[in-house]
Amino acid sequence: xxxxxxxxxxxxxxxxxxxxxxxxxxxxxxxxxxxxxxxxxxxxxxxxxxxxxxxxxxxxxxxxxxxxxxxxxxxxxxxxxxxxxxxxxxxxxxxxxxxxxxxxxxxxxxxxxxxxxxxxxxxxxxxxxxxxxxxxxxxxxxxxxxxxxxxxxxxxxxxxxxxxxxxxxxxxxxxxxxxxxxxxxxxxxxxxxxxxx
Amino acid sequence: xxxxxxxxxxxxxxxxxxxxxxxxxxxxxxxxxxxxxxxxxxxxxxxxxxxxxxxxxxxxxxxxxxxxxxxxxxxxxxxxxxxxxxxxxxxxxxxxxxxxxxxxxxxxxxxxxxxxxxxxxxxxxxxxxxxxxxxxxxxxxxxxxxxxxxxxxxxxxxxxxxxxxxxxxxxxxxxxxxxxxxxxxxxxxxxxxxxxx
DNA sequence: CCCAACGCTGACGTCAGTGTCAGTTGGTAG
DNA sequence: CTACCAACTGACACTGACGTCAGCGTTGGG
Numbered sequence: 001x002x003x004x005x006x007x008x009x010x011x012x013x014x015x016x017x018x019x020x021x022x023x024x025x026x027x028x029x030x031x032x033x034x035x036x037x038x039x040x041x042x043x044x045x046x047x048x049x050x051x052x053x054x055x056x057x058x059x060x061x062x063x064x065x066x067x068x069x070x071x072x073x074x075x076x077x078x079x080x081x082x083x084x085x086x087x088x089x090x091x092x093x094x095x096x097x098x099x100x101x102x103x104x105x106x107x108x109x110x111x112x113x114x115x116x117x118x119x120x121x122x123x124x125x126x127x128x129x130x131x132x133x134x135x136x137x138x139x140x141x142x143x144x145x146x147x148x149x150x151x152x153x154x155x156x157x158x159x160x161x162x163x164x165x166x167x168x169x170x171x172x173x174x175x176x177x178x179x180x181x182x183x184x185x186x187x188x189x190x191x192x193x194x195x196x197x
Numbered sequence: 198x199x200x201x202x203x204x205x206x207x208x209x210x211x212x213x214x215x216x217x218x219x220x221x222x223x224x225x226x227x228x229x230x231x232x233x234x235x236x237x238x239x240x241x242x243x244x245x246x247x248x249x250x251x252x253x254x255x256x257x258x259x260x261x262x263x264x265x266x267x268x269x270x271x272x273x274x275x276x277x278x279x280x281x282x283x284x285x286x287x288x289x290x291x292x293x294x295x296x297x298x299x300x301x302x303x304x305x306x307x308x309x310x311x312x313x314x315x316x317x318x319x320x321x322x323x324x325x326x327x328x329x330x331x332x333x334x335x336x337x338x339x340x341x342x343x344x345x346x347x348x349x350x351x352x353x354x355x356x357x358x359x360x361x362x363x364x365x366x367x368x369x370x371x372x373x374x375x376x377x378x379x380x381x382x383x384x385x386x387x388x389x390x391x392x393x394x
Numbered sequence: 395c396c397c398a399a400c401g402c403t404g405a406c407g408t409c410a411g412t413g414t415c416a417g418t419t420g421g422t423a424g
Numbered sequence: 425c426t427a428c429c430a431a432c433t434g435a436c437a438c439t440g441a442c443g444t445c446a447g448c449g450t451t452g453g454g
Contacts, residue, residue, distance in 0.1 A: 003400085003401095005400085005401075006400090009402095024314070025312055025313065025314070026224065027224055027312055028313070028314075030440090030442090031443090032442095040403090041403045041404055042403080042405095042443085043402070043443085043444075044401080044403075045443095046442095046443060046444080047401075051442080051443080052442090084392070106311070110310045110311050111311030111312075113307045114223060114224075114303065114304070114307045115222055115223075115308075116222065116224065116225070117221070117222070117225075124369075127371075128371075131371075141392075145393055146392065146393055147391060147392060148385075148389055148390075148393045150382065151382060153371070153372050153373075154363065154372060154373075154382035155382065155386065155391055157359075157372055158359035158360070158382065158383065158386050159359065159386075160362060161359045161361055161362020162354075162355035162356065162358045162359035162362070163358070164362065165357060165359070165361065165362075166354045168358075169350075169354045172321075174324075174325075174354070175350050175354055176348075176350075176351075181348070181351070185348060185351035185352065186355065188347055188390075189352065189356075189390055190390045190391040190392050191390050191392050192345055192390050193345075193385075193386055193387045193388050193390040194352055194356055194387040194388075195281070195338075195343065195344060195388050196343055196344055196345045200430085200431095203430090203431080206432095227410085227411060227412090228411075228412075228413090229411075237432080237433090238434055239412090239413085239433080239435095240414075240415080240432070240433060240434065241431080241433075242413095243412095243413065243414080248412080
């Protein structure tokens with residue numbers, strides 16, 4: 001039974017940690033930085049988390065879960081929206097989430113891998129689950145002639161990587177970050193690739 | 198005037214460091230790990246590098262330079278190979294390099310960002326230079342009708358990210374790592390995207 | 395009003411990893 | 425044989441981030 005008080009403090013610490021990690025990266029960030037930003041004493045931190053890796057893992061896992069949660073499976077009923085619109089809506093949700101949480105994009109897509117073997121494993125499992133789900137969707141798409149032929153895992157890897165990089169670049173300001181433009185760019189790429197015909 | 202002796206030792210240390218970083222990630226890796234793998238005393242390390250970040254930076258910068266160096270600009274002369282073949286050859290070189298250096302793929306594409314602000318800056322400059330070069334190539338391609346219209350920065354971001362993720366996944370074994378298949382997959386994606394027409 | 399439970403504090407001891415440097419080794423030239 | 429020097433060694437002193445815990449306020453139910 002976590003009291004509302006506890007829950008609030010926990011959230012404050014998570015937000016402070018997110019900002020510190022986004023700013024200094026995992027290595028340079030210290031627990032002292034986090035508690036300082038939170039205006040709280042060192043010991044308090046350890047009432048809520050085991051250590052630096054624990055908060056980091058909580059942040060990243062939570063964000064990945066939110067990303068995964070923003071993806072709805074594509075309905076094929078006669079009264080459902082066209083699959084392409086459902087795909088676009090999924091993309092739009094992910095992009096919106098990312099633009100709402102620029103710090104988490106930096107952390108989860110930029111810093112999270114290679115920090116700790118155990119965390120890597122957890123993230124790999126997330127990724128595998130998401131990948132399997134999308135693979136099935138793609139398979140259906142191929143059966144219905146909506147998705148071109150080819151090795152689905154390779155296609156997925158490229159598509160997911162492309163989206164990730166686009167979001168990273170948008171957050172870093174390397175690229176304009178208008179949500180609609182980003183979604184369009186991805187849709188166009190999925191639709192036509194890069195080369196003319 | 199670096200003696201061949203010195204140069205050799207330096208290379209040994211770099212290789213040891215690469216293996217350690219690939220295995221344990223940046224955070225968990227220690228200078229002791231590196232010298233142990235190299236069969237050399239602690240002090241020796243500091244005759245060649247300032248500290249852990251210095252070797253890391255040397256490894257990553259060198260790898261990025263090799264990647265950039267494996268990309269040739271696309272010639273348009275009447276006696277040159279078709280642009281698409283030149284593009285494929287560039288891709289093939291990058292893929293070959295990546296498969297020859299799986300450890301460096303993990304490090305450079307997985308761990309390198311967010312480790313240190315100064316290093317991030319250096320990498321960002323690399324990325325920007327490469328991106329600008331490719332942007333010009335793409336612009337020419339658009340003028341010649343070989344590349345479809347659209348915001349080049351966005352297209353590039355997606356394409357580069359897609360390739361990176363594919364290489365990461367290939368190295369991690371999430372995806373078959375046959376070089377030819379990987380090159381084909383990317384070419385198909387650039388050619389046709391993901392969706393059927 | 396009381397006090398028990400809860401949340402919080404921050405100084406403190408610990409320790410893993412760091413970087414140094416006085417001393418050793420081994421190859422080479424005179 | 426000796427003198428030299430570049431390369432190497434590894435014990436040592438040091439650092440700073442870590443996690444703890446005994447004690448201090450605060451809050452709210454009785």
